[in-house]
């Protein structure tokens with residue numbers, strides 16, 4: 001088949017040129033299941049993690065807070081009332097601000113709670129109407145150690161590997177409460193086999209001081225991701241400044257990637273194509289991966305984009321390295337069907 005034979009070197013050359021043209025950090029983009037497949041099952045439940053694994057997520061996310069007895073549990077909020085029946089089970093144990101904080105309860109007490117889909121504070125309305133809402137199913141909150149063991153089990157039984165992507169929540173707040181969440185999390189991670197540079201984990205946090213501590217003081221080798229807050233400044237952390245060239249230079253000294261809000265990458269508005277801020281390119285120049293948050297099917301209409309248009313813009317135009325997504329199957333399907341990599 002002379003025709004095929006003559007085509008082969010050209011194709012191989014073209015492929016090698018394409019590869020050479022990709023930025024150094026542009027591996028295959030990764031699908032990060034945001035709180036599990038939280039678009040389909042209550043966030044952070046083991047059921048939501050199992051579904052995300054089955055739907056092809058490359059990484060499963062864990063938000064982590066501490067219990068009263070210092071155990072890292074997988075929970076997004078510092079408090080319990082938007083996701084559980086804590087107000088019914090433990091009336092009278094809210095703080096003055098009306099919230100039931102996880103850190104005021106032992107693990108044993110938290111295990112008695114039943115978890116449900118997220119509801120608006122003080123109301124019966126689902127935060128995301130249309131999502132899973134089966135009263136009486138009785139989901140439970142679990143520990144970080146249990147989830148890591150669960151994922152290791154899935155990786156073994158399916159032969160398909162997914163990495164982990166824990167977030168240390170509010171380290172300064174935990175410290176003010178007399179607890180060192182970072183040490184507790186690193187200990188659980190190490191026990192589960194996540195302590196070395198090559199381990200398949202990203203450890204994320206919004207607090208740059210804590211990430212610097214993890215890298216320089218605690219000398220962790222793990223891949224670190226600096227989350228960038230939606231607001232300009234929170235508790236002394238200037239998130240807007242973090243997105244400047246000088247800010248990215250500082251982040252690149254301790255982190256391996258950034259987790260910006262999608263709106264930090266471009267102006268997203270109905271009726272106009274996304275206008276890039278150049279953040280992905282500037283981060284790539286510093287060797288930082290870019291994993292923006294959060295894809296939700298429910299929010300696409302507000303940006304005037306279809307799922308396909310958003311994924312095309314994010315991965316084919318901006319060349320982001322991954323995406324936090326509530327619907328990991330949507331992102332997975334787009335990445336699996338996309339055309340071969342085009343020149344940047």
Ligand code: CA
Pocket residue numbers: 061062063167
């Ligand atoms: Ca998170």
